[in-house]
Amino acid sequence: MNYKLLGLCLLLMATATQAQEVDYEEYDLDNGLHVILHQDETAPVVTTSVMYHVGGKDRTEGRTGFAHFFEHLLFEGTKNIDRGEWFKIVSSHGGKNNANTSQDRTYYYEVFPSNELELGLWMESERMMHPIIDQVGIDTQNEVVKEEKRMRYDNSPYGQLLFTVAENLFKKHPYKDPNIGYMKDLDAATLEDVKAYSQKYYVPNNAVLVVAGDIDIPKTKAMIKDYFGPIPKGADVVRNYPKEDPITAQINAKAYDSNIQIPASIIAYRTPGFKERDAYVLDMISAYLSDGKSSKLYKKLVDEQKQALQVGAYNIAQEDYGMYLVFTLPVGETRLDTLNAEIEEEIAKVRDSLISERDYQKLQNKFESRFVNANSSVEGIAGSLATYYMLYGDTELINKEIEIYRSITREEMQEVANKYLKPNQRAVIDYLPGEGEEQ
Incomplete structure (x- = not known):
């Protein structure tokens, strides 16, 4: 056996595993926003992201699908970003962005050239602090969600499969209902319902901000404090969802x-x-x-x-x-x-x-x-x-x-x-x- 070669292979494997170690720094703002910073200077890009602890399960009976609906609604515009301008701003500055919602959380992110970090922070602080929630946006995004449901679930082969599994495994917990919600519930939602949901869940103390990439840590901290520090803290989110009875028969x-x-x-x-x-x-x-x-x-x-x-x-x-x-x-x-x-x-x-x-x-x-x-x-x-x-x-x-x-x-x-x-x-x-x- 070539023990030198074996030793070299083991060393390379150890180095590869060690290289995966992710360094980060985390802290809280006074308003409860948790911040995580990760510096990586290998490429001149930066990701700004915010995850809110709100998903499909966070709803009341008759008002399903709100978290997924908000995933769309919070791209509508803010006090300082006109309706329809969000994606234009991102692309015109060499960036990309997206969002997704699960039963447990909603995640928004932008990837920009690192010299546009401040733009990413400003946009996410705008989304958190100054969203425009009005009937025009609600009506527009209601139609968007309905079209998404038709394409991804209603008219897609095996599109209802996971919904079927969930409704058979869960009888009490909100997981029994689809993340996208029932369209009749979104149709019945009032402007007051939607605003109340925003004020409850889209607050700094129910979120984490991550900035990762080619960043200067002290400058990034200063910008985060400037843009996110003034956002008021919300009430604590309390969850007490019903427990399921054990399944004891097929x-x-x-x-x-x-x-x-x-x-x-x-x-x-x-x-x-x-x-x-x-x-x-x-x-x-x-x-x-x-x-x-x-x-x-x-x-x-x-x-x-x-x-x-x-x-x-x-x-x-x-x-x-x-x-x-x-x-x-x-x-x-x-x-x-x-x-x-x-x-x-x-x-x-x-x-x-x-x-x-x-x-x-x-x-x-x-x-x-x-x-x-x-x-x-x-x-x-x-x-x-x-x-x-x-x-x-x-x-x-x-x-x-x-x-x-x-x-x-x-x-x-x-x-x-x-x-x-x-x-x-x-x-x-x-x-x-x-x-x-x-x-």
Whole structure:
């Protein structure tokens, strides 16, 4: 064996892992806004981003979809940015921007040349401090959201699939309703409803500002204080969502989608929120079952037995509860219940015995590789910093989360599979071609 070559390889691997260490500084303004700064001078770009701790679950009955609606509405304009000018300002200064909303948070960001940092900070402070919320903007964005729903969900093959899973796994918690909301609720919303929502959630003490890239730290701090410091603090946001009763008997359901010709089988389990250690273990089980063509489910159902066109196990992470689902498309006349039995056979193996040491090492290598490749851009680092602080309550996870995966044992994988992935704790959904109900 060439020990010098082996030593060099190990050194390079250690260096690559070490290079992923993300340095950052974080602090709070007097109004409660949390600030995270990350300096990276490798390219003359900077990302300014704000994450608000508000998502689809933050609503009252009859007023669903507000967080997603606000994702659009807060591009309408501000006291100092005219309606329709937001995107023009960004593009004319060499930048790009976007936003997205989950059930748990809303995220806005701009990427600019680093000499435009002040512009990015000003625009996000305007969004927070001076949004124009009027009936014209509400009516305009209501139509935008309706068109998005038609394109992405109503007229898209398998577009209602996740909604169907959620409404079967959740009966009490707001996760039971789609993030985009029900259109009848947005139609019924008054200007007063919308303004009250803004005042409750889009406040500095319910947000984190991340600035990442080619920045001068002292100058950046001074600008942040100037632009965000004067924004008034809001009332504390209190959440007390109902807890779900355990699922103790298999739920059987059917759903119909007029946009598909091939039926699908969905097996879904309710799992813990992503901060729980068990959620990390479920990530590893998911990768073991279906990540890549050598995974257990793909190799068995697609390659060897040729019963499925596609199969995937997904651990959908959310703050309060997760959703673990296995999605399968059959080949030809293969019955959905046949696929379900084959899938249960593989999950039962994880419950009943330890995975092989070889498979376990492959999993560890896969997660090491994910860690090394993560945060490869300043834009990605900004999103990770915001997420780990806001939703996990631990910014340092950006550097140490891999240690959680490294510490997971084969015995723990078996234990967690037995805890959550049992037949009497699941929903089995036949997702079939046909006419569905209008949402």
